[in-house]
Amino acid sequence: MPILCDRLLKLKEMFNSKFGSIPKFYVRAPGRVNIIGEHIDYCGYSVLPMAVEQDMLIAAEPVKTHTLQLANTNPLYPDFSTSADNIQIDKTKPLWHNYFLCGFKGIQEHFGLSNLTGMNCLVDGNIPPSSGLSSSSALVCCAGLVTLTMLGMNLSKVELAEICAKSERYIGTEGGGMDQSISFLAEEGTAKLIEFSPLRATDVKLPSGAVFVIANSCVEMKKAATSHFNIRVMECRLAAKLLAKQRGLQWDKVLQLEEVQAKLGVSLEEMLLIIEDALHPEPYSPEEVCLCLGISLQELKTQILSANTQDVLTFKLYQRAKHVYSEAARVLQFKKICEEAPDNIVQLLGGLMNQSHMSCRDMYECSCPELDQLVDICRKFGAQGSRLTGAGWGGCTVSIVPTDKLPGFLANVHKAYYQKSGQGLVPKKQSLFATRPGGGALVFLEA
Numbered sequence: 001m002p003i004l005c006d007r008l009l010k011l012k013e014m015f016n017s018k019f020g021s022i023p024k025f026y027v028r029a030p031g032r033v034n035i036i037g038e039h040i041d042y043c044g045y046s047v048l049p050m051a052v053e054q055d056m057l058i059a060a061e062p063v064k065t066h067t068l069q070l071a072n073t074n075p076l077y078p079d080f081s082t083s084a085d086n087i088q089i090d091k092t093k094p095l096w097h098n099y100f101l102c103g104f105k106g107i108q109e110h111f112g113l114s115n116l117t118g119m120n121c122l123v124d125g126n127i128p129p130s131s132g133l134s135s136s137s138a139l140v141c142c143a144g145l146v147t148l149t150m151l152g153m154n155l156s157k158v159e160l161a162e163i164c165a166k167s168e169r170y171i172g173t174e175g176g177g178m179d180q181s182i183s184f185l186a187e188e189g190t191a192k193l194i195e196f197s198p199l200r201a202t203d204v205k206l207p208s209g210a211v212f213v214i215a216n217s218c219v220e221m222k223k224a225a226t227s228h229f230n231i232r233v234m235e236c237r238l239a240a241k242l243l244a245k246q247r248g249l250q251w252d253k254v255l256q257l258e259e260v261q262a263k264l265g266v267s268l269e270e271m272l273l274i275i276e277d278a279l280h281p282e283p284y285s286p287e288e289v290c291l292c293l294g295i296s297l298q299e300l301k302t303q304i305l306s307a308n309t310q311d312v313l314t315f316k317l318y319q320r321a322k323h324v325y326s327e328a329a330r331v332l333q334f335k336k337i338c339e340e341a342p343d344n345i346v347q348l349l350g351g352l353m354n355q356s357h358m359s360c361r362d363m364y365e366c367s368c369p370e371l372d373q374l375v376d377i378c379r380k381f382g383a384q385g386s387r388l389t390g391a392g393w394g395g396c397t398v399s400i401v402p403t404d405k406l407p408g409f410l411a412n413v414h415k416a417y418y419q420k421s422g423q424g425l426v427p428k429k430q431s432l433f434a435t436r437p438g439g440g441a442l443v444f445l446e447a
Helices: 002-019 096-110 135-151 157-171 178-185 227-246 257-264 268-278 286-293 297-304 317-340 345-362 369-380 403-419
Strands: 025-036 048-063 067-072 080-083 118-125 191-195 200-204 210-216 385-389 396-402 432-435 442-444
Touching: 002 025, 002 048, 002 067, 002 118, 025 135, 025 178, 025 210, 025 317, 025 345, 025 385, 025 396, 048 135, 048 178, 048 317, 048 432, 067 096, 096 118, 096 135, 096 157, 118 135, 135 157, 135 178, 157 178, 178 191, 178 200, 200 317, 210 369, 210 403, 227 257, 227 268, 227 286, 227 297, 227 317, 257 268, 257 317, 268 317, 286 297, 317 345, 345 369, 345 385, 345 396, 369 385, 369 396, 369 403, 396 403, 403 432
Parallel strands: 067 118
Antiparallel strands: 025 048, 025 442, 048 118, 048 191, 067 080, 191 200, 210 396, 210 432, 385 396
């Protein structure tokens, strides 16, 4: 907390310098690391993240005008102002202030409000951007909580998480809600199993004999700026519809792979057997998808595909479904092992993390050469398990490392990856660090 206090005081000074006044309140929302359960939240499945100590902070004060004035302590992110009554979010440009506007608009629309008072806000973040640690979602959550606080209204943490998950879609990201949920529902000292429909969080006690280490590949992946992420969402949706049709379910209402399992009333292991029969490993063309579903190409494009996936020429449905069902099973196994706490717990959890990375790399194809190299280096120098975390295509890895091996692990990984690959320019504390489960979003009334 002393570091946070220092940052709040510095933020107060900068706010005063910028706006000529003192903030009325401050809001903090943390980033997160997903320990296991990648790309399955938007398919309806549980995930297992924890909040990290890195966060977004916003100093705010209401003003008498209807103008939103946004500034950032990082000079790379320019100031922005707009009318609070006319929020426009440009999906084609994932600029920093648009994430703030998502959170603001989400609260505004939830309460059906107009004529909102303006605000002066100064944002400070120490989550490395585009690293897979959810800096963008933390900013959406922070902005949502700022807006709620300014209005003097109340919502539960679950309601806030659901509103912020929905509102981030204004920027074109078809996420599933994990990032916003852990940002609000996190508690210090424990990871969380986050389940959806209805949203709920269960404590998962991590082993005391190991730490989780985050390593940044230094390859930036901007989730909303690329179609990779949204294509995967659509491939999972198409796989769910084809599986439902093939099994005689009402496929046109099905959106998620979890719905297919629930409607069939079978286990995840049985779903993995079903996809072997129902889907083929060769990519599907849009025409073949139409043939399987008995619809026209026009219906596929207008009724099922999102605007940014309408020109995709091939869909890998078998591979994506195989990843989702196997990864969902790994999440449940991970939680069970944590509860039972056998003597070889670290080795067993590490094995699941290794399997997860393999599936992300080969079945979901969301890794990249640098992430694969970093995972190999981490395993070589003592990690029992290592995997990409976050959307992938860059960003970070998370590794489970026995506590007694930590100093040597950090030194060797730094030398083998960061010094040899020319990534030494990135500050070490941002690129390679051990983390423990942090707390969720908070409002501070004074610094």
